[in-house]
Amino acid sequence: MTADILKIEHLSYSYHNLSGETAALSDLSFTVKKGEFLAIVGPSGCGKSTILSLIAGLLSPEEGGITFYGQNGRRPGIGYMLQHDHLFEWRNIWKNVTLGLEIQHKLTPENRRRVEKMLKDYGLEGFAKKKPSELSGGMRQRAALIRTLALEPEILLLDEPFSALDYQTRLTVSADIARIIRAAGKTAILITHDLSEAVSLSDRVLVLSRRPACVKAEFPIRLTLPDNSLLAARMAPEYTRYFNQIWEELSNENE
Amino acid sequence: MKTNEQTSMAQPVSAAQLAYMQSHRRHHRFIRYARLTVLLCFLGLWETCADRDLIDSFFFSSPSRVAACFLSMVRDKSLFSHIGVTLLETVVSFLLVSLLSLVFATLLWYSRKLSEILEPYLVVLNSLPKSALAPLLIVWLGTGIKTIIVAGISVALFGAIISLYTSFLQADSEKQKLVYTLGGTRRDTFFKVVLPSCVPAILSNMKVNIGLALVGVIIGEFLAARQGLGYLILYGSQVFQLNMLITSILILCAIAMLLYQIIQGVEHYYKKKI
Numbered sequence: 110m111t112a113d114i115l116k117i118e119h120l121s122y123s124y125h126n127l128s129g130e131t132a133a134l135s136d137l138s139f140t141v142k143k144g145e146f147l148a149i150v151g152p153s154g155c156g157k158s159t160i161l162s163l164i165a166g167l168l169s170p171e172e173g174g175i176t177f178y179g180q181n182g183r184r185p186g187i188g189y190m191l192q193h194d195h196l197f198e199w200r201n202i203w204k205n206v207t208l209g210l211e212i213q214h215k216l217t218p219e220n221r222r223r224v225e226k227m228l229k230d231y232g233l234e235g236f237a238k239k240k241p242s243e244l245s246g247g248m249r250q251r252a253a254l255i256r257t258l259a260l261e262p263e264i265l266l267l268d269e270p271f272s273a274l275d276y277q278t279r280l281t282v283s284a285d286i287a288r289i290i291r292a293a294g295k296t297a298i299l300i301t302h303d304l305s306e307a308v309s310l311s312d313r314v315l316v317l318s319r320r321p322a323c324v325k326a327e328f329p330i331r332l333t334l335p336d337n338s339l340l341a342a343r344m345a346p347e348y349t350r351y352f353n354q355i356w357e358e359l360s361n362e363n364e
Numbered sequence: 365m366k367t368n369e370q371t372s373m374a375q376p377v378s379a380a381q382l383a384y385m386q387s388h389r390r391h392h393r394f395i396r397y398a399r400l401t402v403l404l405c406f407l408g409l410w411e412t413c414a415d416r417d418l419i420d421s422f423f424f425s426s427p428s429r430v431a432a433c434f435l436s437m438v439r440d441k442s443l444f445s446h447i448g449v450t451l452l453e454t455v456v457s458f459l460l461v462s463l464l465s466l467v468f469a470t471l472l473w474y475s476r477k478l479s480e481i482l483e484p485y486l487v488v489l490n491s492l493p494k495s496a497l498a499p500l501l502i503v504w505l506g507t508g509i510k511t512i513i514v515a516g517i518s519v520a521l522f523g524a525i526i527s528l529y530t531s532f533l534q535a536d537s538e539k540q541k542l543v544y545t546l547g548g549t550r551r552d553t554f555f556k557v558v559l560p561s562c563v564p565a566i567l568s569n570m571k572v573n574i575g576l577a578l579v580g581v582i583i584g585e586f587l588a589a590r591q592g593l594g595y596l597i598l599y600g601s602q603v604f605q606l607n608m609l610i611t612s613i614l615i616l617c618a619i620a621m622l623l624y625q626i627i628q629g630v631e632h633y634y635k636k637k638i
Contacts, residue, residue: 167544189545195538199560199638208556209546240638260546 112178114185114264114296115141115164119173121321122159133159135321136173141264141296143178146287148299148307150355151317151325152362157300160322161266164298165189179263188262190270194253196241202228203237206255213260220259227255231289246274247282254286258293265290267299271306283310284339304359308332308351309342316358326358425610433607434615447615450581450592453509454623457516457577462570464517465524472525473532473558474550490522495583502588512584512592519580520573527572531565532558567631574623582616593619 120137123130133156141147151157162168164175165187179185196205206224210216228234231251233244241249250270257265271283287310290297301307307314308330316326332345342348377385407427413419414426421429437443472479498515505511539561540553548556585594593612600609 165545167541189542191538191542191545193538195536195542197539197557197560199563208543212543212546212548212552212556256546 111142111144113140114143114145114178116176116178117160117164117173118176120160120163120170120175121172122156122163122168122170123321132321134163135323137323138173139315139324139327141298143263144294144296145313146291146297146299146311148301148311148314149317150301150304150307150314150359151322152319152359153302155317155320156322157317158268161189161268161298161300164264165266185263186261187264187266188257188260189266190253190257190268192269193273194241194249194270196244196249196252196256198241201238201240202233202244202252205241206252206259208256209260215260224255224259227258231255246278247285250274250282250286251289254289258295263296265295265297267297269301270299272302279306280343281339284342288339304352304355305343305348308348308355314351314355316355316362319362325362326355328355422604423606425607429607430611430614433611437608437611443615446591446593446596446612447619449509449589450585450594450616451619453512453516453581453584453592454574454578454619457513457520457581458570458574458623460513461517461520461524461573461577464521465528465569465573466566468525469528469532470554472529473554479529486522486526490526494519494580498583498587501584507588507590511588512581515584515588516577516580519583520576523576524569524573527569528562528566531562531569535561563634564631567627567634571624571627571631574627575620578616578620578623 117140118138120134121132122134123132125131137160149157149160159168163170177184196202197208200208203224204211206228207216207221210220210224225237228237231254233248233252233255236244236248236252241252244252253270270286271279274282283306287297299307299311309332311330314328314330315324316328317323318325328351330347330351332342332347334341335344410424411427414421414424414429434443472482494515497518498511501511501514501518505514535558539557543553543556581592582594582597585592586598589595593616596612597609597616600606600612
């Protein structure tokens, strides 16, 4: 129905050191549709983060390629959320959320207004002058999201961005952030260890094999939501079935 | 971690909190008085021993003789130029060490090749006793303020470069990755992450530098000066004016303390701001 925004074909990547090479990805192929929320799960150490680093252009593929279909044939902007919020303690929240704009010399009045509006929309109004340590875990995560969104990326890469939060905060923050990303119409690729997170947040779950990673199974997720609450996805009737199917796939892989 | 200050201000302070704060203050008051007592006991013992001829006051001087010597040197104003010269030389060496170590550590951080090539040389220069260089400096630069400043720099510089470079390397690599994901360059990672995160390390490095610069300056003054506290100490020993010698040493103590306190003050201010 919608167009592809990203196509990964026969991607391979290895890490090298003097004691030998470690293949992280081998012949990995998948596509991501525009506006889709894709979750990638896999055994630990299977090279999930490597995929994101390759998409973000922090690493270059050894074999295969990544094709982007941005607007007007341009490469779409990519935002990357890391495992921790990495807000800089020596900057206040405003200076933190505008870090990307500052680096790219895009601190125009228009962009400032946009960031101010995001702070307001995401419940951080009045915190611009505060230090990161004065914010709660959830607020810090939202500030990190604003920092990423400030550069108006079309694709968001989420590398277990909620793993450092405690469980309770994690449930609400992950649902909250997924809602923000959907509302903004962004494409997102989420890497996670947490199957319930993958099922409840995404449109499609990719299960990767052990290292070197390739796509082992794929589950489109269709949930019937009982209500509009943050945790609605986890109450959906289909939730447990998806969870068990993915669990099954992963368990086979771990044996 | 969150907004503790606000809650504690709004609520009335509990009895237990008051007791805790009181015991905290009592502890600090005790330390302050104990320090003062140690100093007074030392001076008292010294004075008494000299008075009763238990020690030879010609060699060991005494607090009253030191005070008299200090006052006479203040009166004939010779002391101020000596203190001024030593202070000037120390501050100039310190500033140059701070600047040069920052520049060199940055270059080493930028180029891994350069840092690997230069590593053994830095290690050698750092462990070499710099007093061995002083005679060479005199031949090259003559006797005077230039030689002394270079001596001051030479003592502190190499250690400062190594320790700054090490702290640059320890800057959070994930935060640097973040800068790359925001489209930054290596230059951005340095100015946005490495340098700001190393400010505490730079300040504590400065505390070491100021002490070492003073060491270097005094070594320089021993060998190549007509002015300064180092010169005064050496001259005092040569003419057996031990009152003058000990007075100079005590002034040196005061200067070392003062310079250290200034940097600690800056550090304190920075920590409060952050």
